[in-house]
Amino acid sequence: MSDLVAARRARLAALRERGVDPFAATRYDVTAHAAELASKYAELPEQGRAEAQTWSLAGRIMSARGQGKVIFFDLHDRTGRFQLFVRQNDVGEEAFAIAKEIERGDIAGASGFVFRTKTGELSLYVRSLEVLGKSLQPLPDKWHGLQDVEKRYRRRYVDLIVNPAVRDVMIARSKIVAEMRRFIDAHGFYEVETPTLLTIAGGATARPFLTHSNALDIPLSLRIATELYLKRLIVGGMERVYEIGRIWRNEGIDRTHNPEFTMLELYAAFWDVQDMMRFNEELMAHLARSVHGTETVMYGEDAISFATPFRRMDYLGAFKEFAGIEREQLLDPDQCFALLREHGIPDSPSHAHALDKLFEKIVEPHLLQPTFVYGYPVVLSPLAKRMKDDPQLTERYELFAAHMELANAFTELNDPDDQRRRFELSIAEKESGDEEVPPPDWDFVRALEYGMPPTAGIGIGVDRLVMMLTNNASIRDILLFPLQRPLPADATDDDDDEGPAAGT
RNA sequence: GUGCCUGUAGCUCAGUCGGUAGAGCAGUAGCCUUUUAAGCUAUUGGUCGCGGGUUCGAGCCCCGCCGGGCACACCA
Numbered sequence: 264m265s266d267l268v269a270a271r272r273a274r275l276a277a278l279r280e281r282g283v284d285p286f287a288a289t290r291y292d293v294t295a296h297a298a299e300l301a302s303k304y305a306e307l308p309e310q311g312r313a314e315a316q317t318w319s320l321a322g323r324i325m326s327a328r329g330q331g332k333v334i335f336f337d338l339h340d341r342t343g344r345f346q347l348f349v350r351q352n353d354v355g356e357e358a359f360a361i362a363k364e365i366e367r368g369d370i371a372g373a374s375g376f377v378f379r380t381k382t383g384e385l386s387l388y389v390r391s392l393e394v395l396g397k398s399l400q401p402l403p404d405k406w407h408g409l410q411d412v413e414k415r416y417r418r419r420y421v422d423l424i425v426n427p428a429v430r431d432v433m434i435a436r437s438k439i440v441a442e443m444r445r446f447i448d449a450h451g452f453y454e455v456e457t458p459t460l461l462t463i464a465g466g467a468t469a470r471p472f473l474t475h476s477n478a479l480d481i482p483l484s485l486r487i488a489t490e491l492y493l494k495r496l497i498v499g500g501m502e503r504v505y506e507i508g509r510i511w512r513n514e515g516i517d518r519t520h521n522p523e524f525t526m527l528e529l530y531a532a533f534w535d536v537q538d539m540m541r542f543n544e545e546l547m548a549h550l551a552r553s554v555h556g557t558e559t560v561m562y563g564e565d566a567i568s569f570a571t572p573f574r575r576m577d578y579l580g581a582f583k584e585f586a587g588i589e590r591e592q593l594l595d596p597d598q599c600f601a602l603l604r605e606h607g608i609p610d611s612p613s614h615a616h617a618l619d620k621l622f623e624k625i626v627e628p629h630l631l632q633p634t635f636v637y638g639y640p641v642v643l644s645p646l647a648k649r650m651k652d653d654p655q656l657t658e659r660y661e662l663f664a665a666h667m668e669l670a671n672a673f674t675e676l677n678d679p680d681d682q683r684r685r686f687e688l689s690i691a692e693k694e695s696g697d698e699e700v701p702p703p704d705w706d707f708v709r710a711l712e713y714g715m716p717p718t719a720g721i722g723i724g725v726d727r728l729v730m731m732l733t734n735n736a737s738i739r740d741i742l743l744f745p746l747q748r749p750l751p752a753d754a755t756d757d758d759d760d761e762g763p764a765a766g767t
Numbered sequence: 768g769u770g771c772c773u774g775u776a777g778c779u780c781a782g783u784c785g786g787u788a789g790a791g792c793a794g795u796a797g798c799c800u801u802u803u804a805a806g807c808u809a810u811u812g813g814u815c816g817c818g819g820g821u822u823c824g825a826g827c828c829c830c831g832c833c834g835g836g837c838a839c840a841c842c843a
Contacts, residue, residue: 265778266812269823270794330806331799350800367793381801404778404792411778413835425778471809515768519838522842609840619843661843668843699842724843736837750834 267401268752271366275397278364281357285397289374294319298342303384306376310682312378312388319374320387321395323424326405334362334388338373341430343415346386347373354389361394366422368398388534416731416745429740435554436729436741440507441551443527444726451527452503457492459485459509464644465701469512472522476629485511488645489528490720491707494675497530497718498710505529507725518737519667522746534719536658536674540635543662543670543721544571548631554732562665562731565631573633573662581626588625593618594640594655608633612697615642630663639673645685647673669728672721680710 278285295303295318295636300627303362306311336347351359365371375389403409415429422429444454458567462481464471474483482656489506496504510526512667531539551558551569558570582588592598596614601608603617606624611617618640626636628735637660641649675683686703695701729741739745 265777265792273795326803328802328805329799330802333800333802335802337803346803348801352800380803382803384801384803386801401777401793404804406792407779409778410780411775411835414778416835465841472799512842514843517839518837518840520842671843704790722843727843748834 268399269382269425269577269670271368271397271399271401273714274364274366274598275399278361278394278397281361281364283364285369285394288372288393288395291321291393291395292319292582293321293372294374295322296342297322297338297345299342300345300377300387301343301385303412307377307379307385309379309383310381312376312596314376314378314388317374317390318387319372320347321372322370322572323398324365324367324369324371325402327365328362329363329553334359336365336371336373338387340369344465346380346384347375347389348378348380348386349389349392349394354392358392365392365394366398368400368402368611370396370398373530391535394435400597412739413747416739416747422566432733432735432741433743435733439550439729439732440725443507443546444497445531446549446712447505450503450530450542452505452524453501453596455493455496455504455506457489457496457506458509459477459492459511461486463702464488464703465704465707467512468516468697468699468701472511472513473699477623481562485514487701488722490722491528491704493528493530494715495707495716497532497675498713500714503530508660516746518709519727519730521726521738523741524738527723527725528720529723530675530718530720532718535638535717536660536672536719539719539721540575540637540660541572543635543672544569544573544633544722545595547573547669550728550732560734562734563736567664569631569633573635575635578636578638578640578656583630585629588621610690611647611691613704616644617686617754627666630666633662633664633669635662643675645689646676646682648676648678649681660727665729668724670721671720671725675715675718675720677711677715677717682711683708726735 272760273724275285297320304313320337320338320340324336325339326337328335332351334349336349338345338347348364350559354362357444361650370667372393372395373387373389374391375387378386378388380386393747396642403425409415409422422423427477434736448454460483461473462483464484464487465675467490470489471484471487474485475481476483478727487510489508489510505528507521507525508529511523513522516522547569548571549605551560559566559568577689579590582593588602590603599614599617599621600611606621608620608624611620638656639647639659639661640654641657644657644659647659650658657673661668686708689700690703693702726741730736730738733741
């Protein structure tokens with residue numbers, strides 16, 4: 264099995280015997296990329312030779328087709344594929360002998376001019392060829408690529424080499440995040456960075472990852488949200504702040520959950536949740552346009568239109584519309600628990616949990632097109648401001664599309680006394696066994712006591728947004744390195760049974 | 768955590784009724800000065816995820832373990 268590695272090491276030795284050390288190169292003057300040459304010379308006629316201009320390409324050799332005194336290589340760079348043509352008569356015997364040692368997977372630089380082969384393929388007529396790196400591991404099948412999903416996640420570098428679609432998704436992700444920043448920055452927001460190591464991990468209900476500071480000799484948690492720190496900045500007068508940051512939650516792993524994921528949280532002083540709704544839909548439409556050039560994106564079998572305005576739906580009204588459920592049945596805990604049984608849902612530990620389960624069962628299936636669901640009960644929303652004329656509900660919405668939650672936003676609670684009471688209630692919940700309720704952050708209450716302007720805030724799951732905009736059903740396919748259980752074999756995976764003795 | 772599915776050569780996959788391991792590509796040795804999944808000839812390569820069990824005999828049947836996928840649970 265290490266036969267293949269041994270064969271490659273033999274090629275390495277052969278190169279060194281010819282005075283070429285593939286690991287010696289430190290740089291290469293790249294003057295063109297594959298896609299640039301392809302478009303620049305698209306009009307080059309049959310048998311055409313653009314000898315006046317010399318170009319240098321660099322990348323990975325993905326195919327080597329030797330044909331006697333001539334070799335064709337496929338070179339892949341980050342823009343695509345370009346064919347190299349190496350002819351012994353033109354490069355000389357010594358250089359040709361070196362070229363013959365180059366194999367699939369090696370890194371090479373080539374310079375020459377662009378021409379069309381007999382079959383009409385635009386190619387580089389190579390005048391000089393340099394080995395810039397040696398691949399000692401065999402690559403997967405050139406036709407089938409790497410299909411084994413486990414191996415694709417564990418060795419993402421191989422996946423990226425042989426499956427161009429993966430690279431495209433990751434580039435799309437990069438663009439989405441960059442566009443997100445551009446859009447937000449253009450609205451006068453400051454990007455900030457708040458701590459990830461916390462003594463109290465609040466702002467959401469989730470189990471944190473625990474760690475320890477040696478210097479301070481105290482336990483610490485990784486953050487589960489950025490909310491409470493960003494709102495401290497609003498108290499501090501920064502007015503418009505956001506953070507695109509990693510969040511950790513020590514919970515289940517599945518198609519839509521990874522223990523670490525990326526969240527956009529954004530806060531705007533003097534906005535309310537309605538202002539945020541408009542900002543939110545504009546942002547989504549902008550991102551859809553920048554990725555697809557249109558507001559309509561395919562997700563699985565469904566065409567999702569992010570054209571503004573999005574549909575608005577009332578939280579209580581949705582239950583009424585889809586299942587004839589009345590307000591009191593939801594807001595009264597006992598009636599709500601009765602509804603659970605009525606709809607065949609297992610018992611819930613809390614009123615809030617029961618409401619979530621009912622929503623999932625009754626409302627979510629109807630939320631294919633982007634929809635703002637507005638007016639969540641206060642029991643579900645410990646950090647949101649109550650509605651003026653209906654204090655059992657809050658000025659909060661969630662945005663759904665393709666039955667997935669994409670955003671959560673509300674007018675922020677800025678009454679410190681109300682906030683204190685809600686924290687006190689959460690202590691009771693925690694004591695009654697709900698381990699996911701975070702301990703209260705009393706310093707945050709003190710911050711509110713200094714006075715926080717009316718403020719709207721929003722959280723957007725970046726990973727899910729990327730899933731939607733790139734049409735991927737699993738979060739692992741939009742993360743470069745999704746968490747995998749380590750293999751015991753990983754430590755001793757390599758069999759270096761031959762060693763450097765093979766080299767010269 | 769539970770259920771279902773899954774793990775065979777570097778990669779992609781076959782493997783019948785339980786009868787002693789196969790193909791293509793890759794690799795190796797040749798031939799070939801316009802190929803492109805190059806071609807032609809020859810050829811190497813296996814802890815069938817791991818450990819037990821049943822059997823004259825296990826890739827195949829049974830049990831346990833490990834990894835992965837999906838669903839549920841948990842959770843945004």
